Amino acid sequence: MNTNWVAQWIWNGETEASPRNEWWCFRKNFMLSSENAESAVLNISADSRYVLYVNDVQVGRGPVRSWPFEQAYDRYEVGHLLRTGARNTIAVIVLHYGIPNFYYVKGRGGLLAQLELYDSDRLIDVYGTDSSWKTSRHLGQDARAPRMACQQAFTERIDGRLWHERWMDRDYDDSNWGFCRIVGPALTAPWEGLKPSGIPKLTEERIYPVRVESLSRVVPVKLTTVIDIRNHMVPESTEHAHLVGYTGFVATIIRVPEGRVQATLGFTFAAVNFGTCWIDGKAYNEEDFRGEKPELFLDLELEQGDHLFVMDVSGLEHGRGYHIGLDGDGPLEWLSPLAVETGKDSAFVSIGPFHTVKFVDHEPGEELDMTGEAYLQARQDMQSGTLTALMEWVRPIPLSLVSRDDVFASCIWKRECRPVMVPASLQQLVSPNGALTEIPRFDGADTEIIIDFGRELSGYIAFELTAEEGTVVDCYGYEYMRDGWRQDTHSLDNTLRYACRAGRQSYSSLVRRGLRYVMLTIRHASATAKPVKIAGISVIQSHYPVADIGRFQCSDTLLNEVWKMSVYTTKLCMEDTFVDCPAYEQTFWVGDSRNEALVSYYTLGAEPLVKRCLELVPGSSRQTPLYADQLPGGLSSVIPNWTFLWVVACQEYYEQTGDAAFASRIWPHVRFTLEHYLLRMDELGLLNMRGWNFLDWAPIDQPNHGVVTHQNVFLCKALSAAGQLAIAAGQPTDGAAWANRAKELGRAINLHLWSEEKRAYVDCIHTDGRVSDIYSMQTQVTAFLCKVPELDRKEALEQLLLQPPGQFVPIGSPFMSFFYYEAMDEIGQYRWILDDIRRNYGRMLEHDATTCWEMYPGNQDNSGKSAAPTRSHCHAWSAAPAYFLGAIVLGVRRTAPGWKEAIIAPQPCGLSWARGAVPIFGGGRIDVSWRIDEENNRFHIRISSPASLRYEIRYPDGYEGSSERIEIPDCTTEYMQ
Known part of the structure; x- marks a missing residue:
């Protein structure tokens, strides 16, 4: 049921239309006089995200991710929470990002809410957002908090002394709040349309830890910060999430107020844009630093006085933030090289940029010029130890782009860290009985406790404690530990900082995180502060609501554990869409979701979520007719295979459900994008295009411009699936035409991409006409799976699949294994599939995995140090066993649409x-x-x-x-x- 909107979009009147990382609270008090109301429905949307409360009760979070031109809104039944003849309160907190990311398209700040009262089906009263609503900035939220990752929004920094934790209650005094400003009616731009979310509210289940892993006495380093250099160097990058490049420098003054100091300059994420640095004109390169990327450290001896620090930050940047810290055995400060104090600028300045570029992978673009005269001259001028010759290029970096501190750096880089035996009393933290547990404290140091939740989780950290005013609680969530080694999330700032007011208080995070472990660090307000007492710490687990309908058990206990792990992984990666992982990205990657859909069909029965995902994709046509690979967001990126897999997934959804109405609705969008891909066919009849021509994390030959074989064979499969979908949509003539296009492409692939010498398909043809001399299993698997080879070539590929030649690039990820398993399933190699599952997923279980990893476990490096076994430890593109064990061992297969x-x-x-x-x-x-x-x-x-x-x-x-x-x-x- 669509809503007849009388409510208006509202926002505050004190700030810009789209402020960077600001939380705003809204309230409406009203008397409910409609005694005949049998039910009440509250419709709500916001830009960017909201949490809704009615009469002191949290009702929901949202909205689901959507395109602004079809902005999603949620509907909640709230009649049971309302009081007739009494004052009622609707309270909403809106988290506005102010910049785009991989799951949000930048709009502007806004809230839209409408309460509808019904007598049976008759609407009898309406309350909507208007200028009578009250609003206030959340004064305890730090807008200068850094980005979590380039794919995500911001970390959480909360000062409990500055804001009442029960601001949403009915009896809260909001008399000093301001009134809202009306932005416009419901269909005000950028919200050109409004659409019900169409999915149920996500679950919220409180999960408690299983044990305290360790206790340590820690001393933090002195100065840390994160700088958003991307948005500063390329200001228009606040409007998109594309990769940008720039040449330029960042500078500050390191002041030593007294004496000589042994100092360390630290970079805790030196993976990108880490160039030469100069201190007082002396150059230091990467080899002068100790440590290993991404953590690099430079030890210095600094005399009393001011020292100019300059770092070359030239390169390509997606928005991860520049993490820098400084420590020493004496006092240290950062000061601006500019003498003027404005109060709006930080201690850091930029020099440049001398050149900037924006990259869109499916469009031509210029390269970043690292040879520009002005830039090279600036590098020369750095040797002078002053910025005098460069003042025309010097700009202050505003405070808004420089964090007050870097909690992530403070958690992983410490001056001291001394483990202490965990007392039995501290294990009380895992008991959800509300009892207060006293946290040990150490003179002149902070207390670090690592808490194990026993399994991967996705949701919101919550805690309750008693503390003195000014005590700081830092939470850092991460996924993996083994034998005392911790895998830090260097490309993800998965932290929360909370500054306490005096007394007992609680905090429940509003930012979703994925984690298994929480590093809880109590930073004491003073040397005489009383110990902190914690009543409990938990994670409010949240995912798409599904029942565990699927089951699997067999005589092999290893396979049983792998099946459970695969299903649980899929569930954690189901939010308002499928997401690749709950920690690093939380992004809906279109190609991943095809395989995830098959797993969910066989285990969780999540067809409504699959349908929502499929129907989101055509909205990206406003960015590119080729359809984006992740969405809806500010990055218009194209992985052609992901679009082709979307077409396949649409056809498979029809087969799963028999929903002919869906086929009819989606068919024009499928035809639209495939027609645009066919415009990129070359004179050989092959797809030859610029894009992120990706399939697997492996050294296969898949250039970003040219004829890529695996891409062409997946296009062939998509054309065939399109033909079947057209027939389901009642277009048999179109179906035959698209089936013929698939056959034509198959003939071209066999004519130009087959090597008779190798009896295999080549990986690609480069733009200069050079045929690749690399052969990969990925190309052979996809060619076989997409039914491109015929007769003896099919037999040749069957042998390659069974006995891969040593010189062929092997499968590089569990995602690619899904397609390998499909191919082996087709030729009846069922035992091979189970053996591969046992081998590769068994290795994950040996590493104490509770969810499927993005990549297969790695080995130790040459030094014997444990290498990071994978990036994400929860990635649903790896959940293949849950599908294949049901299809093969149980043997259940659908043979007619809709499971007839x-x-x-x-x-x-x-x-x-x-x-x-x-x-x-x-x-x-x-x-x-x-x-x-x-x-x-x-x-x-x-x-x-x-x-x-x-x-x-x-x-x-x-x-x-x-x-x-x-x-x-x-x-x-x-x-x-």
Whole structure:
């Protein structure tokens, strides 16, 4: 039901339309006089995100990610929370980002809310946002907090002394708040349209830790900060999330107020834009630093006085922030090289930029010029130890782009860190009984406690404690520890800082995080402060609400654990869309979601979420007709394979659901983007284009411009899927035409991309016409899977899949393994698939994994030090086993759209028994249980399924078969009566 909007968009009247990282609170008090109201619905949207409270109760968070031109709004039934004849309060906090990221398109600050009262289905009263609503800036939220990552918004910095934690309560005094300003009616730009979210509210479940891992006495370094150099050097980059490049420098004065100081200059994320630095004109290069990237440190001896520090920050940047710190055995300060104090500028200045560029991967663009005369002259001038010759290029960096501190750096770089035995009393932290646990404190130091939640989580950190005013609580979430080694999240600032007021208080984070461990650091207000007492710390786990309909068990306990891990991974990566991972990105990557959809079909029955994801994609046509690879966001990036997989996923969704109306709606969008891809065919009849021509994290030859074989074969599969989708949409003539296009492309691939010498497909043809001499398993797998080879070539590829040549690039990720498994499934190599799952996913379990990793575990490096085994430890593109174990071992396969027909053909693969369940679209499930009687060579299977499902049983080769069938009647009104 669409809403008839009378409410208006509102915002505050004190700040710019789209402020950077500001939280604003809104309240409306009203008397409810409609005694006849049987129900009440509150419709709400905001830019960028909101948390809604009604009469002191948190109702929901939102809105779901969407394009501004079809802004999503949520609907909540709130009648049970309202009081007739009494004052009621609606309170909303809006988190406005002010910059785009990978899951948000920049709009402007705004709140839209409308409460509708109903008598049966008759609307009897409406309360909407207008100028009578009250608003105030959240005075305790630090707008200077740094970005979490280039894909995400901002970290959380809260001062509990400056804001009342129960500002949303009915009895809160908001008399000193200002009134709201009306932005415009409901369809005011940039919100050109409003659309119900169409999905249920996400879950919220409080999860407690399982143990305290360690206790340490720590001393932090003295000075840390994060600088947003990207937005400063390229101001227009606040309007998009593209990769930018610039040449230039950052400078500050290091002041030593007294004596000589042994100092250390530290960079805790020196992975990008780390160039030469100069101190008083002396140059230092990377080899002069100790440590290993991304953590590099320069030890210095500084005399009393001022020392000019300059760093070359030239390079390409996506928006991760520049982390810099300074420590020493004496007092140190940062001061601006500019004499004028404005109060708006930081201690840092920029020199330049001398050249800037913006990169859009599917469009031509210029390269970053690292040879410009002005830039090279500036490098020469740095040797003077002054900025005198460069003043025309010097600009102050505003305070808004420089954080007050770098909590991430403080958590991973410490002057001292001394482990202490964990007392038994501290383990009380894991008990959710509300008892106060006293935190040990150390003279002249802070207290660090590492807490293990026992498994990967996705949600919001919450805690309750008693502390003295000014005590600081730092929380740093990360995913992996082993044998005392911690894998820090260098490209993700996964931290929260909370400054306490005096007394007992609680805080529940408003920023979603993925983590398993929390490093909790208590930074004491003073040497005489009383110990902090904590009543509890938890994570409010949140994901798309699904039931664990699917089941799997078998005689191999390893496979059972892998299946559970795969399902749990998929669930954690289900928010308002599928996301790649709950920690590093929280981004809807279109290609990943095709495989994730198949897993969810077989385990969680999440068709509504799949449908929402598929229908979001065409909105990116306003960015590119080729459709974006991640969305909706400010980055217009194209991975052609991701678009092709989207087409395949649309066709598979129709097959899963039999939803012909969906096929009819989505078909014009599928045709639109494929027609634009076909405009990029070359004279050979092959796709030859510029883009992020990616498939796997492996050294395959996949240049960003040229003919890439795996891309062409996936286009071939997409064209074929488009033909089938056209038929489902009632367009049989179009279906035949697109099927012919697929055949034409297949002929061109076989003519130009096959090597008769290698009996395999080459990886690519470069733009200069050079045929690649690299051969990869990725190319062979996709060619086979997309049914490109014919006759003897098909047989040749089958042999390659079974026995990969040593010189061929091997599979590089679990994502690519999904396609490998599909190909091996097609040729009946079921035992091979299970053995590969045991080998690769078993290694994850050996590393104490509770979710599937983005990459397969790595090995130790040459020094014997544990290498980072993977980046993300929870990545749903890796959850393939949950699909294949259901399809192969249970043997459940759909054979008609909408699960009208199926086959059940279990493949034992050396197992002696298995049981499980597969959801059926629309309700119900197929329960399968089988056991082998080896002595009598018999295979017995028990099947329970809806009576409406027609299915065929196929027994494994070599066994006599018997079955027990149970038919479950449909849950119809007639039956229920």
